[in-house]
């Protein structure tokens with residue numbers, strides 16, 4: 153629904169969450185029909201995207217967190233390829249669709265946690281790599297999000313991201329439409345993304361504009377009247393990436409990775425409200441803070457560790 157008042161008041165994280173929930177719910181049937189492995193084999197542009205993420209994080213080694221993973225297509229593939237990966241998203245409905253799809257196709261499941269990147273429910277130095285694929289530009293506060301990502305990375309840990317490029321005029325036009333729909337769609341300049349990462353404490357920050365086509369699966373989603381412009385956009389991205397490409401971000405947390413075994417995911421959890429330890433109450437299917445002040449719900453076994461959803465116990 154388009155609303156003019158959103159020109160003056162951009163969406164907040166909760167509105168973004170509601171938009172994303174409705175969006176995936178509409179596409180539930182389509183997601184559940186698609187085996188991510190078959191898509192990886194048939195859809196060359198999608199394969200290139202997943203291979204680019206693999207190249208960005210390197211060989212499987214240590215725990216990876218994918219933030220803003222939506223229905224976890226990429227995380228599911230990386231899991232089949234030997235990565236130990238957790239997927240987090242503010243939209244628990246998307247994670248639940250992924251859980252159902254993985255079961256349906258008999259695939260290995262990534263770990264699932266519903267979370268808000270601005271208050272990550274993980275202890276410091278939990279992950280060897282964090283991926284944020286086409287999601288950073290959906291976050292309300294980049295500074296806070298990047299500081300949280302930096303906090304949960306181990307020293308020497310990698311950040312890898314793919315994000316829209318603000319130089320691209322076609323992209324900028326679609327951002328106006330999305331703002332009126334009360335969803336967050338933005339884009340970055342190379343210098344802006346570099347500075348944001350450096351300000352959050354990252355080192356070896358490298359941002360470059362790379363060519364990307366349009367995945368055949370995504371093209372099918374576009375109404376027929378818009379397909380010619382979508383195809384033109386894809387052609388321009390491949391042939392003139394310095395304006396129409398996608399930004400690839402690689403960065404590191406200073407230091408050297410020291411692996412210290414593979415902890416259970418639950419051992420890494422902390423409360424997004426106050427970083428207290430969490431334990432699972434198996435009877436109530438809740439995650440309860442160590443001081444017993446708040447509990448957090450589950451959706452079909454997926455912890456929903458979002459401060460907004462905290463249940464006050466005292």
Ligand SMILES: C[S@@+](CC[C@H](N)C(=O)[O-])C[C@H]1O[C@@H](n2cnc3c(N)ncnc32)[C@H](O)[C@@H]1O
Pocket residue numbers: 165168169172219220221222223240241242243246267268269270284285286287290291292
């Ligand atoms: C365009 S989708 C990207 C999906 C996937 N990574 C991909 O490449 O296809 C952006 C995702 O970011 C998630 N998101 C938006 N705000 C968030 C937040 N504050 N914390 C965590 N995830 C968020 C949305 O729910 C959505 O699933």
